[in-house]
Amino acid sequence: MISGPVLIVGTGLLGTSIGLALAEDGVVCVLRDLSPAAQNLAHDLGAGVVDDGVVQPALVIVCTPPDLAATCVAAELERYPNAVVTDVASVKGVVERELRAAGADLTRYVGSHPMAGRERSGAAAADADLFAGRTWVLCPTAESAPSAVEAVREVALGVGAFPVTMGTDEHDAAVAAVSHLPQIMASLTAAQLSGTEPEALGLAGQGLRDVTRIAASDPMMWSPILAVNAPALLPHVNAVVQQLTELERALTAASTEGPSADGVMRTLAALIENGKNGVARVPGKHGGAARRYAEVMVLVPDKPGQLGRLFAEVGDAGINIEDFRLDHSAGAKMGVATVQVIPEHADRLARHLDDQGWKVVQ
Amino acid sequence: MISGPVLIVGTGLLGTSIGLALAEDGVVCVLRDLSPAAQNLAHDLGAGVVDDGVVQPALVIVCTPPDLAATCVAAELERYPNAVVTDVASVKGVVERELRAAGADLTRYVGSHPMAGRERSGAAAADADLFAGRTWVLCPTAESAPSAVEAVREVALGVGAFPVTMGTDEHDAAVAAVSHLPQIMASLTAAQLSGTEPEALGLAGQGLRDVTRIAASDPMMWSPILAVNAPALLPHVNAVVQQLTELERALTAASTEGPSADGVMRTLAALIENGKNGVARVPGKHGGAARRYAEVMVLVPDKPGQLGRLFAEVGDAGINIEDFRLDHSAGAKMGVATVQVIPEHADRLARHLDDQGWKVVQ
Numbered sequence: 100m101i102s103g104p105v106l107i108v109g110t111g112l113l114g115t116s117i118g119l120a121l122a123e124d125g126v127v128c129v130l131r132d133l134s135p136a137a138q139n140l141a142h143d144l145g146a147g148v149v150d151d152g153v154v155q156p157a158l159v160i161v162c163t164p165p166d167l168a169a170t171c172v173a174a175e176l177e178r179y180p181n182a183v184v185t186d187v188a189s190v191k192g193v194v195e196r197e198l199r200a201a202g203a204d205l206t207r208y209v210g211s212h213p214m215a216g217r218e219r220s221g222a223a224a225a226d227a228d229l230f231a232g233r234t235w236v237l238c239p240t241a242e243s244a245p246s247a248v249e250a251v252r253e254v255a256l257g258v259g260a261f262p263v264t265m266g267t268d269e270h271d272a273a274v275a276a277v278s279h280l281p282q283i284m285a286s287l288t289a290a291q292l293s294g295t296e297p298e299a300l301g302l303a304g305q306g307l308r309d310v311t312r313i314a315a316s317d318p319m320m321w322s323p324i325l326a327v328n329a330p331a332l333l334p335h336v337n338a339v340v341q342q343l344t345e346l347e348r349a350l351t352a353a354s355t356e357g358p359s360a361d362g363v364m365r366t367l368a369a370l371i372e373n374g375k376n377g378v379a380r381v382p383g384k385h386g387g388a389a390r391r392y393a394e395v396m397v398l399v400p401d402k403p404g405q406l407g408r409l410f411a412e413v414g415d416a417g418i419n420i421e422d423f424r425l426d427h428s429a430g431a432k433m434g435v436a437t438v439q440v441i442p443e444h445a446d447r448l449a450r451h452l453d454d455q456g457w458k459v460v461q
Numbered sequence: 462m463i464s465g466p467v468l469i470v471g472t473g474l475l476g477t478s479i480g481l482a483l484a485e486d487g488v489v490c491v492l493r494d495l496s497p498a499a500q501n502l503a504h505d506l507g508a509g510v511v512d513d514g515v516v517q518p519a520l521v522i523v524c525t526p527p528d529l530a531a532t533c534v535a536a537e538l539e540r541y542p543n544a545v546v547t548d549v550a551s552v553k554g555v556v557e558r559e560l561r562a563a564g565a566d567l568t569r570y571v572g573s574h575p576m577a578g579r580e581r582s583g584a585a586a587a588d589a590d591l592f593a594g595r596t597w598v599l600c601p602t603a604e605s606a607p608s609a610v611e612a613v614r615e616v617a618l619g620v621g622a623f624p625v626t627m628g629t630d631e632h633d634a635a636v637a638a639v640s641h642l643p644q645i646m647a648s649l650t651a652a653q654l655s656g657t658e659p660e661a662l663g664l665a666g667q668g669l670r671d672v673t674r675i676a677a678s679d680p681m682m683w684s685p686i687l688a689v690n691a692p693a694l695l696p697h698v699n700a701v702v703q704q705l706t707e708l709e710r711a712l713t714a715a716s717t718e719g720p721s722a723d724g725v726m727r728t729l730a731a732l733i734e735n736g737k738n739g740v741a742r743v744p745g746k747h748g749g750a751a752r753r754y755a756e757v758m759v760l761v762p763d764k765p766g767q768l769g770r771l772f773a774e775v776g777d778a779g780i781n782i783e784d785f786r787l788d789h790s791a792g793a794k795m796g797v798a799t800v801q802v803i804p805e806h807a808d809r810l811a812r813h814l815d816d817q818g819w820k821v822v823q
Contacts, residue, residue: 286736374648
């Protein structure tokens with residue numbers, strides 16, 4: 100059980116979403132933000148009550164931008180000498196180092212990084228389900244009290260996330276590879292479209308859209324993240340520059356001597372092959388939803404009314420469809436319907452549909 | 462009307478898909494492939510009849526890998542002195558230059574590039590709908606006869622694509638920016654995951670999956686494409702190397718002097734900002750499907766049986782659902798169902814659902 104009251108400092112996307120999620124569990128949060136508008140919006144959305152300065156929180160969750168995190172955590176540790184304090188900044192080593200340098204009480208501090216976000220920011224984009232099924236990284240310090248770690252773990256579980264414990268360096272290296280470098284590469288790819296003719300952009304397909312989707316992110320959010328995680332990012336950026344420099348050489352040779360110039364194919368094939376090997380290591384290619392809900396896959400004949408029958412029979416079983424996808428190729432006379440339901444309902448749904456004569460894909 | 466017979470040389474993904482799509486229009490295609498297995502598979506799938514060497518085609522579509530395209534086009538122009546010949550290679554300048562150097566009859570040649578593909582290759586992945594709603598670029602030579610251009614345009618229309626005419630240089634510059642550079646960047650990003658710990662990969666989110674999805678592509682398909690388009694690609698690769706070198710400097714300063722070192726924030730914010738401006742120029746952010754089918758969006762209460770009722774009523778209207786998506790945030794008590802139908806059915810479906818009391822989103 101989460102022992103409240105929980106004080107949320109910073110009512111942006113993450114802070115407000117935590118408040119909404121905890122409210123569903125009956126935990127009342129106290130909200131504080133430098134911006135009265137943001138604070139009131141979070142309150143209006145149901146994320147908690149506005150801080151009156153009197154409540155003594157048992158737990159403080161600092162949800163400010165990452166470059167303010169350490170300062171705010173230190174201030175809250177001071178202000179509430181009995182409270183456990185965590186933050187949700189996406190780089191963890193720097194926060195711990197600054198707290199240590201400031202002589203903060205690290206027994207009551209545990210770093211957090213919920214692996215959730217949206218391209219939109221602010222309380223208006225908040226969602227009680229933002230963390231459902233997502234990983235929530237806990238980075239305890241060497242001094243963190245077990246009870247402090249437990250208090251933060253309860254919050255992660257309370258909002259529906261999976262808590263995972265990592266060292267701060269290990270965490271920062273991980274997000275450099277799986278989050279910060281991809282952001283840089285998406286932004287660089289998208290930046291090259293600025294000089295491109297509209298006719299050329301008309302040829303854009305799903306590949307370009309996928310590669311550049313996260314380039315729409317907020318520069319004010321990303322700049323401090325990249326700056327504070329510079330030590331973990333640098334080796335990746337160095338490696339990419341080196342490979343691009345090799346590619347430059349190969350493309351220059353191909354331009355001047357032709358595509359069959361010595362070594363051109365070897366360099367190009369290695370580039371694509373290394374990428375293919377890397378992407379094969381990414382777990383759960385079909386995205387976060389697969390972990391959030393369980394999937395039941397059913398073959399659906401490609402003719403009118405079949406999906407209606409399928410859904411009517413799911414409804415008859417009293418099961419709610421959380422998400423749904425239909426895939427079919429035009430050649431095939433069957434589509435594959437992927438029905439996502441809460442995990443507890445998956446087996447019963449599969450049996451029910453099988454009983455009704457549907458071909459359930461195992 | 463397409464005047465057949467149409468000879469398809471190379472029965473991989475594109476060749477077989479063209480055959481399947483033209484078969485739906487009643488055009489019989491003649492199939493030829495160096496691999497008897499590939500040729501027979503395409504025939505079995507219904508893409509056409511196997512070439513007996515006797516049929517005199519009116520149109521030849523060369524669907525070989527791009528490094529063979531010019532040689533094959535030249536051979537077919539020779540072999541069938543009355544036929545129009547096109548190819549589907551994804552780089553166009555090199556094909557025209559090689560044909561010109563070989564003294565081929567350019568009045569009967571028109572280059573093509575259908576902007577369609579899949580991560581899987583080969584006849585087995587073929588789909589009659591592969592080109593539906595996609596752009597099909599026509600690159601006539603200065604000598605191409607208007608009747609030859611018209612013949613190829615008819616094929617594009619016949620398979621459901623939108624024909625667009627471009628010069629070869631303009632085309633090659635466009636695909637360098639919207640297709641080839643994104644492939645390189647996705648592959649480089651994915652390659653950096655090879656040395657990453659499994660625990661770190663567990664933190665992967667949708668952002669990483671999107672950026673690296675096309676890194677799963679085939680090195681044998683991509684290497685020749687990148688090599689022959691080297692002249693158009695080089696300026697983009699040069700620009701990216703330059704920006705990454707600036708980034709390296711900023712990250713080095715941030716690592717040694719701290720995140721507030723001079724110029725760090727300016728460099729990082731410009732990187733993300735430039736990407737944001739670039740991605741904003743990409744048309745139709747919601748992907749190709751929106752053009753292929755028409756979308757009808759309906760609000761769906763978040764309780765069991767509602768989707769069943771919706772689909773039953775779509776079925777009652779005799780309308781087939783081509784694709785479907787359900788989006789809902791946990792806060793909201795409504796989901797938004799996006800029903801994709803063939804464009805001719807969209808208005809009727811919207812009216813029908815409105816009549817049945819559904820809230821159709823305009």
